[in-house]
Amino acid sequence: MSFEFQYIYFIWLSAAVLLFLLLFSVVKQWKRRTILKIGEPALVKSMIRGYSPFRFNFKFILLCLAFLMGVLCTMSLRKPGGSDGIKREGIDVVFALDLSKSMLAEDVKPSRLLLAKQFISKMMDAMPNNRIGLVWFAGKAYIQMPISADHSAAQIYVNDASPDVVPVKGTVIGDALEESFKTFGEREAKFKAVILISDGEDHDEKALELSKEMQKRGLMVNTVGIGSPGGTYIPDDSTGGNKLDPETGQPIVSKLNQKELQQIANNTNGVYVQLTDIDAAIKTINAQLAQIDKKVTGDANLMSFSYYFWVFAAAMLLLLVAEQLLPEGKKAKE
Template identity: 55%
Template sequence: MRRKIGDPELVKGLTAAYSRRKFFVKFILVLLAFATGVVTVMNLRKPGGPDGVTRKGIDVVIALDVSRSMLATDLAPNRLERARQFISRLLTKIPDDRIGLVVFAGKAYLQMPLTGDHNAAQLFVSSASPDGIPLQGTVISDALKMSNTAFGASESTYKAVVLITDGEDHDEAALSTAKELASYGMMINTVGIGSAEGAYVPDPATGEPKRDETGNPVLSKLNEAELKEIAGLTNGVYVRLENSEEAVNTITQQLSQIETKVTGDVSRMNYTTYYWCFAGAMLLLLLIESFIPETKKVLA
């Protein structure tokens, strides 16, 4: 082997202080440090106590209209922002309920599945906007069907929908869909956003009122009649959003009539973590490795 490297005597002199045993020990220490580092990143933990493990509440899906008409300013600063404020206050009133979020315009999407993480719900609500849905319009029946899908097929009780919209429905199937979902035990509470007089829908590109095919400004009016009928068909309640606090109290009072259930909630569970033990072991191994030389003592 030494002959392949170079002059055997020269190679022997250059490697006289090399210690194969110490090099092997250093390699093992680095390998162990890497393994403990991997375990550190895994963040091993166990439940630290019963607090927050269970909750007693219901499942609530919030169906939020994000069509362009929700940008109308008959409610300051606009309908969509007032709807966001309403949802934020509602979430503080129902801390033990699981929340799902459906956004809809010309098509409905499940933005967030049912979860007990209300902070995540707040984040999704704050980011909901008409830009997230390419197909514009207001299709309430699709929103109700998607809300029902969010609950899953196993539950027949403990579930409610809070439908927040200006009610300008472009689909006549909303009432029949509501009647069908009522037979499955769903309560639909409706929140009307806007005014009967209506307001012009602004064009985001120009800031001017949006115009239809004939060139006339688009006027969006609150359709209370349909929203009241949807709520009535499903043992829900209709409320017009004028004062957010009063609207929240009305909705929460209605939701309190639904029988609650006890469910597990991992997001609220307290944990005891052990990553620091493995992190300390990793640092100790690296420290020991750094003090071990690769060379051996050579007697003169």
Template identity: 45%
Template structure:
């Protein structure tokens, strides 16, 4: 039977056990030195006659074993249970969502960022058989969620998305495309699409050449423009005032449609300006349907038996024993 740890990275915490053992021996050394400094050895031995070094060692061992059990419980030992031979037909879709401060502009009510959230929620509802990943970007891009069929997790990440999650501001689209492409299987040359949602405010000269490279790897980029040509000022939530430039003029953020159209055109994708959420979702899903879907095995359909609760129970028992075991010698009845 093949066992595995669900979170094997947590096992690195086992490195604390040797450190605790070292601290234990240092404590013993300190106790011996303290006894020597107190005074007459015979008097000291008489005062600590009820102290049991063996019980003290046992208390330490039970504590160390409990800590070990807790760490193993956190890593969650598993073994495969009943295996269902389930395959699904689907496409891998990475949603790259702009969370820069320009997305707080209110030329689309309530603001661009909130409308982008609404779009992503409805889009995921239309992709039940597809794996979805999530990239949030501004001046930097971060893969927030790898490709998964767990769309509920994606909803949680989208709800928390905002300028504060990406400390570097700006709109660097090429960074978003690179981070999105890293989520795909590099060995496949189809079944892959990036849905880029942004106002495209800052022109990124690297974006279109990169999109052309991704097209050669079978990636379709569908772009969604949020905002208006007239633009709108950007509200800074920290100061509750509109953002100003170095000369004191109010900054106006405008939608850059040209670059987004070029990105979509270079990869057989479609560009849609977000006016109506439902119409935008329909346009994107229609374009995604032109990608030949593949048969994919997904771990979401594997049934694993978890053993973390057993290790937690063992840790609890060890802690109880350590708590009630006295350091003094047990008196004979």
């Protein structure tokens, strides 16, 4: 692995040398004018016979070099070392999880949401070389965790996921896809995929149109349906009963909308699975992800480095000491 500067943007500090040169030029001109004002050239020469213009200039050069060494020290030269987290072959995968109230329905055991969380956890374990991102959505969508190789952090977020995190009612799959695309942080969608987990209850035309645009950019969306086509009631924690329709007063029946999820997957060359058997679903989706070319990725947060800023710090110190020890006047024999 080659050397690199950790804080390359500090290179702009080196421009201060130009200011030093300007000030040095002003001082030199001031010295000349002062000498001329004294008058008699022979007298002036006698008065400054111990002064060495060469040494004066050389001391200034030493100070400039010391400053540049300080800038390089600040930029922190380093070299990756060790084997943990440096390079891994994989793709970037964003899990987009539906956290709407309908995900509390228990037509699958232990519930739609708990089954979805179990699926994500096992899916992450099955893809150790992939980087992970998380998007939560209900009536709105937002990025819970940007793309990262830190699976442990992702697992914590998954464990804590609940409808309380996104209190806005609804299921905006289109917004979830849009936020998922933003998570990748690039227009180029190669080596990237989305795994969207939802009951797909609300029909979202925006999602279907957006999925077509994602396909054009090379992004694969695999969808996972949670629930049953026959549906069931949604528990209401506030009353201890079932959630009621405010207009009719009747219990709301939440059904799995497979058609929309299937269309999204088909539009992006992905695959749709209804989640009944977690291991089977993981096997199907992994087979689909295997069609995506792998790339070598590195997460700088997990790399181990050897740092060499001390080399420039030592050079700066030596230059400053040399500048202080070097007299400005000529040697006696001069």
